[in-house]
Amino acid sequence: MDLTYNKTEKLKRQKTINKLFSEGKSVSAYPLQLIYMIEDNKRKVGVSVSKRKFKKAVERIRIKRLLREGYRLNKSILINNKLDHYTLMIIYVGKEMPDFKTIDLKIKGILKKLIQTLKAN
RNA sequence: GAAGCAGAUCGCCUUAUCGCUUUUUAUUUUGAAUUAUAUUCAGAAAUAUAAAGAGGAAAGUCCGGACACCAUAGUGUAGCAUAGUGGCUAACAGCCAUCAAUCGUAAGGUUAGGAAAAGUGCAACAGAAAGUAUGUACAGGUAAUGCUGUAGUGAAAUCAGGUAAACUCUAUGCGGUGCAAUGCCAUGUAAACUAGUGCUCCAUUGGAAAAGUGUACACGCACGAUGCUAGAGGGUAGGCAGCUAAAGGCUAUUGGUAACAAUAGUUGUAGAUAAAUGAUAAGGGCUUUUAAAAGUACAAAAUCCGGCUUAUAGAUCUGCUUUUUUU
Numbered sequence: 001m002d003l004t005y006n007k008t009e010k011l012k013r014q015k016t017i018n019k020l021f022s023e024g025k026s027v028s029a030y031p032l033q034l035i036y037m038i039e040d041n042k043r044k045v046g047v048s049v050s051k052r053k054f055k056k057a058v059e060r061i062r063i064k065r066l067l068r069e070g071y072r073l074n075k076s077i078l079i080n081n082k083l084d085h086y087t088l089m090i091i092y093v094g095k096e097m098p099d100f101k102t103i104d105l106k107i108k109g110i111l112k113k114l115i116q117t118l119k120a121n
Numbered sequence: 122g123a124a125g126c127a128g129a130u131c132g133c134c135u136u137a138u139c140g141c142u143u144u145u146u147a148u149u150u151u152g153a154a155u156u157a158u159a160u161u162c163a164g165a166a167a168u169a170u171a172a173a174g175a176g177g178a179a180a181g182u183c184c185g186g187a188c189a190c191c192a193u194a195g196u197g198u199a200g201c202a203u204a205g206u207g208g209c210u211a212a213c214a215g216c217c218a219u220c221a222a223u224c225g226u227a228a229g230g231u232u233a234g235g236a237a238a239a240g241u242g243c244a245a246c247a248g249a250a251a252g253u254a255u256g257u258a259c260a261g262g263u264a265a266u267g268c269u270g271u272a273g274u275g276a277a278a279u280c281a282g283g284u285a286a287a288c289u290c291u292a293u294g295c296g297g298u299g300c301a302a303u304g305c306c307a308u309g310u311a312a313a314c315u316a317g318u319g320c321u322c323c324a325u326u327g328g329a330a331a332a333g334u335g336u337a338c339a340c341g342c343a344c345g346a347u348g349c350u351a352g353a354g355g356g357u358a359g360g361c362a363g364c365u366a367a368a369g370g371c372u373a374u375u376g377g378u379a380a381c382a383a384u385a386g387u388u389g390u391a392g393a394u395a396a397a398u399g400a401u402a403a404g405g406g407c408u409u410u411u412a413a414a415a416g417u418a419c420a421a422a423a424u425c426c427g428g429c430u431u432a433u434a435g436a437u438c439u440g441c442u443u444u445u446u447u448u
Binding site: 005048056057061065066069070072073089100 | 141
């Protein structure tokens with residue numbers, strides 16, 4: 001089972017990020033929002049937290065780490081459903097500091113929701 | 122013992138499993154070159170292994186430098202900053218010593234502490250009057266006059282003082298822009314297109330120079346047609362270097378009241394870039410509490426250093442002061 005999340009899998013290019021925000025579709029399940037795009041033949045995933053909602057850098061870094069960890073442990077949900085090329089941006093839109101258990105749960109939820117919406121189309 | 126003053130240090134730990142970033146070594150794959158099928162080279166990827174991986178403030182971005190580019194950064198004006206005296210430093214608005222004022226019983230704390238005989242402005246109450254000033258009473262004096270003295274008000278009353286966290290003056294310092302600096306590679310018809318403006322003079326492989334451009338302004342200086350200004354539409358916004366060894370840390374000795382300096386020894390410590398340093402589980406510290414249980418702060422590098430300021434649960438150490446008790 002693949003539990004890695006290294007440099008090559010990170011969403012880095014400014015261009016693709018802009019494209020994702022302008023053309024991608026979104027699925028939301030509070031306190032998370034997922035913007036996705038099924039185009040590239042590689043997996044690219046980024047995480048984000050609004051600076052407005054969390055002013056301190058410590059809090060933002062903490063949430064990003066939790067989001068990354070949640071994706072790393074649960075990305076098998078996507079791969080087991082024969083989905084291995086995608087571009088994702090996971091955004092935390094909540095207003096309070098989460099702990100890992102809720103993040104883990106919500107990530108699982110939103111990834112399953114993504115698969116359902118894709119199958120429906 | 123209690124209350125307090127000054128200074129310094131630390132600021133969670135261990136194990137297991139799953140991960141992240143950088144680097145070392147090994148193997149495999151791939152690429153390039155060639156004397157051509159085996160060597161060499163350096164790069165990339167994967168796997169394994171080992172090592173390292175946020176702070177005392179990393180913060181605020183408030184000062185000062187290093188470094189880079191703009192001209193070898195010049196002169197004057199403007200502007201800004203600093204302000205007892207002496208010293209330290211690469212430098213400073215920092216630090217040390219000391220004087221004065223002031224607060225505290227004291228240890229100690231605090232201070233925008235230069236100049237009012239250059240000029241301008243401002244000033245409560247009292248008082249006739251506070252600078253284009255001259256009233257009353259008494260006394261003196263004159264040709265005459267508040268001309269002179271005393272009384273009275275006030276901090277200050279006629280060659281006066283106060284105020285410069287008011288202008289000002291004096292002394293000293295400061296050129297500008299910041300690592301998104303800057304250089305290289307790759308990509309790109311990119312010195313592209315349209316409009317406006319400019320395209321000079323002498324001369325002939327050269328020289329001079331207008332407009333213009335370069336810094337707050339002026340001068341000066343440099344560049345000066347591959348120009349300048351505006352518009353529309355597009356491309357790129359990726360990689361490498363800069364990038365971490367530093368006015369470094371620690372210890373000892375010497376000089377100095379000290380800040381600090383010199384010498385010797387020792388040590389070798391993050392380098393990311395939508396931004397690594399994490400997640401989970403178990404256990405242990407520490408604080409509150411009979412226990413259960415709860416709490417375990419503030420706050421995360423972004424070119425690098427020296428400061429200042431602000432935030433901070435809790436813990437430790439050193440020196441000193443006052444007071445009480447005991448011996």
